[in-house]
Amino acid sequence: MLVSYQWLKEYVDISDLTAEETAEKLTRGGVEVDLLHPRSEGLDHIVVGFVEECEQHPNADKLRICQVNTGSETAQIICGAPNVAAGQKVAVAKPGAVLPGGMKIKKAKLRGEASEGMICSLQELGIEQKLVAKEFMDGIYVFPEDAEVGADAVNELGLRDTVLELDLTPNRSDCLSMIGIAYEMAALLDRGVQLPDASFTAASESAANKVSVRVDVPEDNPYYSAKVIKEVTIGPSPLWMQNRLTAAGIRPINNVVDITNYVLIEYGQPLHAFDLDRFGSESIVVRRAQEEETITTLDEEVRTLSSEHMVITNGEEPTALAGVMGGAFSEVQEDTTAILLEAAYFTPARVRKTSKDTGLRSESSIRFEKGIDQNRVEEASARAAYLLERYAGGKVLDGTVEEDHRVQEKHVMTTDTNRVNQLLGMDITQDDIVSIFRRLRLHTEVDGENIAVEASTRRPDLRIEEDLIEEVARLYGYDYIPTTLPHGTTTPGGLSTEQKDRRTIRRFLETSGLHEAITYSLTSPDRVKRFLLSDVPGTVDVSLPMSEERSTMRTSLIPHLLDTVQYNRNRQINDTALFELGSVFIGEESSLSRQPEEKKVLAGAVTGLWDVHLWQGEKKKTDFFVVKGILEGLFKEVGIGDQALFAPSRHNDLHPGRSADVSINGRTFGFIGQVHPNVEKEWGIKETYVFQLDLDILLSADKEPTSYATLPRYPSISRDIALVVGEDVAAGEVKQVIEEAGGELLKQVTLFDVYEGENLEVGKKSLAFSLVYLDPERTLTDEEVTKTHEHVLAELTDKVQAVLRQ
Amino acid sequence: MIDRLQELGKEALEEIKQADTVKALDAVRVKYLGKKGPITEVLRGMGKLSAEERPKVGQKANEVREEIQQQLEQKTEELEKIALEEKLQEESIDVTLPGKEVKRGARHPLTAVVEEMEDIFIGLGFSVTEGPEVETDYYNFEALNLPPDHPARDMQDSFYVTPDMLLRTQTSPVQARTMEKFKGKGPVKIVCPGKVYRRDDDDATHSHQFMQMEGLYVDENVRMSDLKGTLEAFVKEYFGPDRTIRLRPSFFPFTEPSVEVDVSCGICGGDGCRICKHSGWIEVLGAGMVHPNVLTYNGFDPEKYSGFAFGMGVERFAMLKYGIDDIRHFYTNDIRFLEQFKRV
């Protein structure tokens, strides 16, 4: 909604406030002014001039030499506009003027002839092209004949004004009109509202004799009225009206159309003027459209309708899309002399449907959709009749032909001082509260403590007690609300165990050198069947995606992490270590029947150099064990260090020889591995290691308790063994055999060497372990250790065919 | 003989003085104090002396010996000190060479902001609650006083996955779910951080995915002044103690009264500058008193209970705090961007 500050003054006394102050008042009151548009900042030395003579320029076909009387003098001005002519009153920019585009007007010579100024078009004066009346679009502007020569042209054009652009919240449809804003301003300032003149003289002839109205759909159209105005003369509307329409963002057309638009902005009530002679009948019938019925709208487009849409018809064919746009054939034209003026209340839902399906949004449809004041229709109609009588020479026939199904319900809201103060935490008196309702012009009755306020169709957003309390708060001023802290039951607040664990994970991974990434949840179909933790029977797809790239919910975090690796690689960042905590979304085989499973997942991607200290010659590339080490550390951090197991695995997108599943208590909950070289190629990245873990399983595992054990008082005995085993025997398996055979006394097993190659039989490798034996209760004897150690060796021979390396 | 000893002492001290290595000193030691040294020799000849002279010469010999011994020790210490200094000098390094970097990742700025917000609200007695990102229309809209034909639904064009399920457009459904769980008995005091989705084209200020932190407090006698006090406490903690807030009336379907909350501009201190569009204030969040319909839908008696709710965009708070100018940075994860948040 665009609000002209000068126009607003018509209805409410704001002469003591500037446009900026008015905007600030409105904004602080809850009607947000988004922008202020000063219409003529610094625009001066522009006057109304009279073109006394207009002759062809001797040296230029397209130029005219005009002698223009500017009130104080007659100046010679060269003009290139095709429509300039003697006898016109025009806007003259005198030397010294600076036009909105930055052009400075100076005395000049044009093709040898002196020019002392410039005759301006409206565009040159800063009016948008789309708001300039058609006749002046391609040339200079011509004032009406009664314009005063020498007067300030900027003022004559209503440009000494500021337009307030409102950003209205959906509840304040009442502010979609000048009068609505005036009521708001009046309430904020505690002032009166001056309503416009709507008193016309009705002719003796009765409108009811001319036309009839029938509404077939009262539920969609509770009120329809028609007035008949005869003997109108189509012409331009008065300049002040054109100026105001322009300020409101509406292009002037002709007096009749301008008047309906003017009242629309003034009252917020859409009106439509039909050419009565072109209407095609004398009976107006409002009904639903038939399936496949068509109408050619004012914009010359043919619209195909359905029974969901509402139309105004002449009994046979549609003449307008109700509340949205008029039809072409009954349009007011230059030769129109009789008018059918429609003023109606169409329900929001029906207009919204019609507007949405046809893709037509108009100043009318916007207002009907948000809901107009059903009790202001007649007033607006009368105002239009008054203006038509005055500015289009019309004779308004007696009476209004109408069909009225409006329900006038009386709705009363009650509140009391105590309740207001309790909810706001304030201390306002009953008098203050009641005076606020009075300022809002709401009918209020006080009965002891009780304050009863009658709902008004002018403010449909006020329906319940809390709405009233909000009005009190905003008019009294939120600045007066004190700041207190809740005084109810104390609550400890805090994080859940899982939330704490997630923070622990983040902290651990950050200190391990991984950056946290957050990527989009929506992805493309080709990225959802990749790097899965477990089978995904179906995906969660967006019904109307904005693009294929964002059409379905991710089923793995790794694809977007690889995208991130690639994004950084394209920016010469080759060492990237990332992790992400987020959800993946698991759908069903067929379409979703319930909310999808949202699995919380931890994933990571690491590539490039890991450990680097160049001048000392240290340069370690990321490999499987770097990432595995991080996970092992993480498992210790969350208390499951000894329970998580890694076992070789196969995943489509991972290197078959460099990937493992991670499990706990026999339950697989994640994987780790190098991205398959083909997949690396597909993503355009180098050797990259990834992992992905099911967070719920990870965090729900039984945590190893933190407890204290007495420090050993007796010495431990350490024995190293080097074993030769088959190259496909897993080190983990060997370690497990040692641990089982070592029993109670064996406290620690550490692998310290892996060797393959020279001095070893082909197909064999050597593993070296260091074993530490300890009894916390006494000093171990060499004999005891040897006995256990030999048992360990025997078991190794037995279970993994290990041979002691000599 | 005494003279002889005197002389020997002089000679020895001179030689000690001359010695410049530990080895040379050892030679001096052996030469003068060794069993075959001149002093021993002098003493051997003592038998020829009278009983009177003998103790005198003996005493003198001891004096000379001790003197030599002492000088030797002193000189040795000196030389060892020099030798050590030389060795340390050789071992010296260029301390300006770079140290070995300890690998450290950065916290994502959105996580940093969410955690900071959580901690402030935890301090005020709030619990952190989360919920699903794919929500039912009921929890996302209806339970929050947004029936199917409500005009405010236009405000949030959403991604539907079925006719009655969508990617949540706000984290308020978590509030509805939590209220429902409390079965009409307060207090409910929660903040709900999380990802939300709206049909926006991604540009510098819009993102189809973003993060919200919403809060809800329902109890008996919750007042709007409590909302103002809570938010002011939060803003001072998050932005700094010299910042203030103001409330402006607004509209949200789930609150009545509803307000926008502005925080005083930290750049100009309220005088007006480019950042605050010359108003001195920056809009940071929406809030209000829980609409009685929302209380009723979710099982609370609005006659007995009241509450406040607020919602803020995490990205906006991060952008204001760190001066980030493009919302897309949060989701492209450029390492050069992320690395800037190692200290948060």
Ligand SMILES: [Zn+2]
């Ligand atoms: Zn500022």
